[in-house]
Amino acid sequence: MNILICDDIKTEAHKLDDMMRNRGFDVNIKVFYNARDVIAYINTGAVIDVCFLDIMMPEVSGVELAQQLRDTGYTGFIVFLSASKDYGPESYKVKAFNYLVKPISITDIRTILQELTDAQTAADTAGILVKTHDLTKNLPLRNISYIEVENNYVFFRLTDGSELKVRVPLSDIASQLLEDKRFIRCHRSYIVNKNEIDTLKNNDFIMRSGAVIPISRNNADVKRQYLDSIKRQGGG
Numbered sequence: 001m002n003i004l005i006c007d008d009i010k011t012e013a014h015k016l017d018d019m020m021r022n023r024g025f026d027v028n029i030k031v032f033y034n035a036r037d038v039i040a041y042i043n044t045g046a047v048i049d050v051c052f053l054d055i056m057m058p059e060v061s062g063v064e065l066a067q068q069l070r071d072t073g074y075t076g077f078i079v080f081l082s083a084s085k086d087y088g089p090e091s092y093k094v095k096a097f098n099y100l101v102k103p104i105s106i107t108d109i110r111t112i113l114q115e116l117t118d119a120q121t122a123a124d125t126a127g128i129l130v131k132t133h134d135l136t137k138n139l140p141l142r143n144i145s146y147i148e149v150e151n152n153y154v155f156f157r158l159t160d161g162s163e164l165k166v167r168v169p170l171s172d173i174a175s176q177l178l179e180d181k182r183f184i185r186c187h188r189s190y191i192v193n194k195n196e197i198d199t200l201k202n203n204d205f206i207m208r209s210g211a212v213i214p215i216s217r218n219n220a221d222v223k224r225q226y227l228d229s230i231k232r233q234g235g236g
Contacts, residue, residue: 001025001116002047006032006065007054007081012102016052016081019106025113035060039068048076050097050116055082066094073225075181077116128176130156132166139164141180145209146192147173157211159196186215186222194226 003020007013013031020027030048032038035057042048051069053062060068066078077097085101098115100108127138139156148155149170156164170189177183177191185191190213192205199206200223205213215222 001027001113001120002049003027003029004032004038004041004048004051005029006035006038006051006057006062008033008057009054012054016104016109019104019109020113023106023110023113025117027113035065035068038065039072042069042072042074048074049120050077050079052079052081052100055080056084063094066096070094077119079112079116126180128173130164130166131168132164141177141182141193142195144177144183144193145196145207146190146211146213147177149189157209159209161209184222184225186213186219188216188218190214197226200226 005013005016007016010033013033017029017031020029030041030046032041038051051066051074053065055062057065062080062082066080069078078094079097080099081102081104082099083102085099097119098112100112124142125140127140128144130137130139139158143158143160145157145159147170148157152167154166154168154170154173156166158164174185174191178185182193182195183191184194186205192207192213196208197205198208203215205215205226207213
């Protein structure tokens, strides 16, 4: 788990850093003392799973920093740190994962790291319920390369080369898939898994499977979304 800590009080930042290490969790930690350096680091394409942000910081508060991160496209977890409980409601505006009140204990750290690990695992195992004429199955989202609609049928093209064909309105499927940050709609007939895109070529996505998926003019902003996601992943 890649963790970023930002607290303008250096002793507090390093205390939290020390508390997170050697707790039985696989963590890589970067420590910062101001919002400017955090944004610069994120913009290098660094992959950060969790940001621990102190709320009471000069110049740019933790809540303002969190909003800047969201505005740049950051979709990871955010955990706020504060000596006061008064800022809890503001954390919801930036979809914070949790809110820790100082002084933070070892028990607090173990609990939050376990919760974050569980949340990551849940995201990896998330699925969609698919019903065909003879079976109902939970299809893991990670196994979907893209979906295509044709003649009132939705085809799930899977990463292993197989497919599932269901007769269901695309809107029903789209509403579920697009809640997951891995999926983008590039055409009225296609929704693709960004992780399965190999190349962006002109107005098409070339999937790892070799499939060529068109990008419609009305969905041209998905090119930017895809390129931004590649940047945040450090180019791959």
